[in-house]
Amino acid sequence: MYKIIRKKELVSQIYLMDIEAPRVAKNANPGQFVIVKVDEVGERIPLTICDYHREEGTVTIVFQTLGMSTKKLAALEEGDYIRDFVGPLGNPSEVVMDSVEHLAGKKIVFVAGGVGTAPVYPQVKMLKEKGIDVDVIIGTKSKSTLIFEEEFNQVAKNLYVCTDDGSYGFQGLVTDRLKKLMEEEGKAYDLCVAIGPMIMMKFVSRLTASYKLKTIVSLNPIMVDGTGMCGACRVTVGSEVKFACVDGPEFDAHLIDFDEAMRRQSMFKTAEGKKAIQMEQAAVHAEGELCELGELQK
Amino acid sequence: MKLDRVPVREQEPAKRILNFQEVSYGYNQEEAVEEASRCLQCKNPKCVGGCPVAIDIPKFIRELRDGDMKAARDTLGKSSNLPAVCGRVCPQEEQCEGKCIVGIRGTAVNIGKLERYVADWAMAEGYRNTEKAPSNHIKVAVIGSGPAGLTCAGDLAKLGYEVTIFEALHEPGGVLVYGIPEFRLPKEKVVREEIKLLLDLGVTLETNVIVGRTVSVENLMKDEDFKAVFIGSGAGLPMFMGIKGENANGVMSANEYLTRANLMKAFRSDYDTPISHGKKVVVVGAGNVAMDAARTAVRLGAEARLVYRRSEKEIPARAEEVHHAVEEGVILNLLTNPKEILVDEKGFVKGMVCVKMTLGEPDASGRRKPLEMEGTEHVIDCDSVIMSLGTSPNPLIASTTPGIETNRRGCILINEENGETTSTGIFAGGDAVTGSATVILAMSAGKKAAQGIHAEMVKKGLVPEV
Ligand SMILES: Cc1cc2nc3c(=O)[nH]c(=O)nc-3n(C[C@H](O)[C@H](O)[C@H](O)COP(=O)(O)OP(=O)(O)OC[C@H]3O[C@@H](n4cnc5c(N)ncnc54)[C@H](O)[C@@H]3O)c2cc1C
Ligand SMILES: Cc1cc2nc3c(=O)[nH]c(=O)nc-3n(C[C@H](O)[C@H](O)[C@H](O)COP(=O)(O)OP(=O)(O)OC[C@H]3O[C@@H](n4cnc5c(N)ncnc54)[C@H](O)[C@@H]3O)c2cc1C
Ligand code: SF4
Ligand code: SF4
Numbered sequence: 001m002y003k004i005i006r007k008k009e010l011v012s013q014i015y016l017m018d019i020e021a022p023r024v025a026k027n028a029n030p031g032q033f034v035i036v037k038v039d040e041v042g043e044r045i046p047l048t049i050c051d052y053h054r055e056e057g058t059v060t061i062v063f064q065t066l067g068m069s070t071k072k073l074a075a076l077e078e079g080d081y082i083r084d085f086v087g088p089l090g091n092p093s094e095v096v097m098d099s100v101e102h103l104a105g106k107k108i109v110f111v112a113g114g115v116g117t118a119p120v121y122p123q124v125k126m127l128k129e130k131g132i133d134v135d136v137i138i139g140t141k142s143k144s145t146l147i148f149e150e151e152f153n154q155v156a157k158n159l160y161v162c163t164d165d166g167s168y169g170f171q172g173l174v175t176d177r178l179k180k181l182m183e184e185e186g187k188a189y190d191l192c193v194a195i196g197p198m199i200m201m202k203f204v205s206r207l208t209a210s211y212k213l214k215t216i217v218s219l220n221p222i223m224v225d226g227t228g229m230c231g232a233c234r235v236t237v238g239s240e241v242k243f244a245c246v247d248g249p250e251f252d253a254h255l256i257d258f259d260e261a262m263r264r265q266s267m268f269k270t271a272e273g274k275k276a277i278q279m280e281q282a283a284v285h286a287e288g289e290l291c292e293l294g295e296l297q298k
Numbered sequence: 299m300k301l302d303r304v305p306v307r308e309q310e311p312a313k314r315i316l317n318f319q320e321v322s323y324g325y326n327q328e329e330a331v332e333e334a335s336r337c338l339q340c341k342n343p344k345c346v347g348g349c350p351v352a353i354d355i356p357k358f359i360r361e362l363r364d365g366d367m368k369a370a371r372d373t374l375g376k377s378s379n380l381p382a383v384c385g386r387v388c389p390q391e392e393q394c395e396g397k398c399i400v401g402i403r404g405t406a407v408n409i410g411k412l413e414r415y416v417a418d419w420a421m422a423e424g425y426r427n428t429e430k431a432p433s434n435h436i437k438v439a440v441i442g443s444g445p446a447g448l449t450c451a452g453d454l455a456k457l458g459y460e461v462t463i464f465e466a467l468h469e470p471g472g473v474l475v476y477g478i479p480e481f482r483l484p485k486e487k488v489v490r491e492e493i494k495l496l497l498d499l500g501v502t503l504e505t506n507v508i509v510g511r512t513v514s515v516e517n518l519m520k521d522e523d524f525k526a527v528f529i530g531s532g533a534g535l536p537m538f539m540g541i542k543g544e545n546a547n548g549v550m551s552a553n554e555y556l557t558r559a560n561l562m563k564a565f566r567s568d569y570d571t572p573i574s575h576g577k578k579v580v581v582v583g584a585g586n587v588a589m590d591a592a593r594t595a596v597r598l599g600a601e602a603r604l605v606y607r608r609s610e611k612e613i614p615a616r617a618e619e620v621h622h623a624v625e626e627g628v629i630l631n632l633l634t635n636p637k638e639i640l641v642d643e644k645g646f647v648k649g650m651v652c653v654k655m656t657l658g659e660p661d662a663s664g665r666r667k668p669l670e671m672e673g674t675e676h677v678i679d680c681d682s683v684i685m686s687l688g689t690s691p692n693p694l695i696a697s698t699t700p701g702i703e704t705n706r707r708g709c710i711l712i713n714e715e716n717g718e719t720t721s722t723g724i725f726a727g728g729d730a731v732t733g734s735a736t737v738i739l740a741m742s743a744g745k746k747a748a749q750g751i752h753a754e755m756v757k758k759g760l761v762p763e764v
């Protein structure tokens with residue numbers, strides 16, 4: 001059981017939690033994730049490690065409530081326990097773990113979207129600790145959905161906020177802002193790191209490909225175990241099939257088949273709410289079955 | 299002597315395909331005693347040689363026959379830490395029962411079902427034997443809680459060691475909980491109970507620890523004072539075919555399908571994990587795992603079909619599994635091989651292109667090599683495909699532990715005598731060493747390593763010889 005030490009609603013429907021998990025905190029690095037199973041009947045959902053405190057033994061997660069599992073998690077309070085919390089999973093971010101000599105002089109831009117803003121933070125923070133300054137672009141719906149602005153002001157050299165509705169910062173998409181930086185504001189980058197919704201990563205990737213700007217994305221496909229056991233998380237990278245949980249989650253964006261990745265991500269969309277499937281099932285099966293399954297559940 | 303074994307009652311196929319309850323009811327007392335009296339109590343019992351953990355089979359059968367159930371349970375416990383599991387899933391026809399002398403003229407004594415009966419009796423009665431040596435305060439780490447790890451941990455605990463099992467998943471049991479379905483091996487009643495007996499010996503279990511990520515073998519030995527480590531991490535990495543369309547929605551590994559169904563209990567409406575409810579499911583492969591996947595699909599309301607490139611004779615699954623699968627309506631498309639998976643405009647599976655095969659000369663495996671027959675391409679209508687092509691060991695531990703060597707297939711190399719890897723103090727066994735094999739072989743590897751670890755601790759002067 002893993003205790004919730006701190007809980008904060010950052011903006012509507014986006015929550016931050018510090019979880020007591022000393023073993024995870026001790027070995028966590030930026031770019032890695034955990035798998036959380038809220039209770040006995042819960043599903044295993046992956047969430048990126050957004051910060052960690054080795055001494056206190058806590059790991060920070062930031063999540064957006066979407067369906068059953070994230071809502072259940074959000075319903076817990078400080079002092080409550082999560083049944084399972086396992087990690088750190090996946091590989092640490094290669095960029096961030098690189099040597100200072102290698103990184104020195106590199107011009108890096110991070111592009112963050114929505115709840116994906118939070119996982120960018122430990123990466124930028126660690127680079128700052130290594131003396132590497134980077135630019136950060138954040139895209140969000142509106143001022144009221146912006147998260148981590150203060151934190152980024154502490155660690156990023158330049159922070160560019162974009163909102164869809166123009167209520168704050170630049171009005172428009174992160175790709176528009178990135179393009180503007182490169183075309184009109186004289187920025188030249190050696191590397192781009194994009195983390196956010198698959199669709200955002202796809203379009204950032206498409207843009208940077210046209211500039212031949214090397215780009216890393218952190219993929220978030222559907223996962224079950226997160227240890228390489230099931231293959232649910234497989235993605236096509238170049239001509240190879242990779243398991244995102246063990247080979248990633250970060251990959252060279254220009255090699256990713258984003259359309260396939262997006263299709264696979266929506267696999268259970270029509271089905272979430274197993275209820276929906278079960279209704280469908282009821283039509284297929286004899287009535288007896290539902291009673292039998294009902295029996296089993298007692 | 300009766301030549302034929304006492305029949306085992308089973309759920310009717312028409313009924314059982316509508317639920318996940320155990321197919322076989324096992325024996326009741328009367329039936330068990332009757333079957334036990336068919337045993338000839340051989341002076342030189344061949345059956346024992348067929349059992350990888352050498353259970354004293356005639357002894358436990360005699361005790362059962364004479365009504366001394368506690369003694370029978372103790373006899374099993376001397377050799378096996380998981381008799382209720384083994385009685386259910388061992389390939390007995392190739393092991394103990396395959397060697398039984400009665401099998402020459404009649405049908406072999408049903409050793410597996412008798413073993414199950416004794417173990418189930420003890421669990422129901424709450425009879426247990428937790429005899430163990432006093433603690434020697436030596437810490438040993440066991441990685442993985444499958445049959446290999448559980449057995450190694452149990453044997454070491456009985457010798458007085460302070461054992462901690464580190465398990466990557468949220469439940470202990472390995473394949474017993476995530477792979478083998480509920481209808482063959484009930485999780486709460488059998489697996490959980492049998493694991494509980496082991497933990498009651500004083501074994502500590504830490505779930506949610508992935509060795510190689512959460513903590514390294516080196517950390518365990520240097521920082522946490524574990525004097526020896528046993529790696530029983532199994533062979534959980536699934537293989538795919540590499541054919542066109544394989545990443546379509548609705549194509550998954552048997553591991554994914556079975557994990558969702560068993561470990562995550564996706565077949566129950568009170569559990570949150572979704573599972574694909576295809577109406578026409580094709581399983582590629584014909585091993586035990588493929589049978590389990592197909593029979594699970596049937597229970598989830600699908601028409602299930604196995605596609606296998608060789609003929610019936612080469613089917614690797616146990617005869618009983620194939621028989622049960624066919625009874626439940628699983629269709630077998632033999633001498634058939636997938637070429638491509640067809641995908642609809644939304645990215646979901648809509649069919650599978652297959653080709654007919656014929657068998658040629660024997661290949662390296664000694665089996666006749668399947669060859670494609672020209673002009674036999676055809677489409678099988680389906681909406682889900684489950685790949686059951688075998689698994690290999692996960693490279694995580696070997697790649698993060700200096701000094702451990704593996705072979706080409708990623709299997710950890712050990713000294714067959716004592717289970718030690720190429721790194722002193724680190725032992726391994728089970729599927730991580732052999733590639734996917736059986737529960738009882740994993741258990742016997744766990745036993746051997748426990749002895750190997752003990753011998754090494756004695757040699758180092760850390761514990762006195764017993
Ligand atoms: C490596 C990785 C890191 C992630 N990090 C974060 C994070 O830091 N913060 C955050 O809010 N979200 C993160 N996600 C996404 C998060 O896992 C999903 O939002 C969550 O699983 C949704 O669960 P649900 O039951 O609440 O919603 P559902 O309604 O079940 O699903 C909503 C959507 O989430 C995705 N999803 C559903 N189940 C899974 C699953 N088992 N694995 C992966 N995706 C799934 C699907 O695209 C689905 O359409 C990450 C995903 C991955 C793979
Ligand atoms: C579907 C299916 C059906 C089968 N049916 C039968 C049958 O009927 N009869 C039979 O005899 N055999 C059967 N087998 C084979 C049998 O289950 C295996 O041979 C046996 O379980 C191997 O035991 P093990 O302890 O070596 O590994 P496993 O049972 O695989 O256990 C390994 C454990 O280690 C954990 N682990 C892995 N990596 C790490 C890590 N880095 N850190 C911590 N923990 C880790 C895993 O999560 C797992 O719990 C079947 C297998 C499958 C998949
Ligand atoms: S453990 Fe397996 S092989 Fe040994 S006697 Fe029991 S069923 Fe037979
Ligand atoms: S070989 Fe058969 S008859 Fe002989 S002791 Fe073993 S089970 Fe009994």
Ligand code: FES
Pocket residue numbers: 222223224225226227228229230231232233234243244245246
């Ligand atoms: S989540 Fe199962 S293999 Fe990646």
Ligand SMILES: [Mg+2]
Pocket residue numbers: 043067068069272
């Ligand atoms: Mg969900």
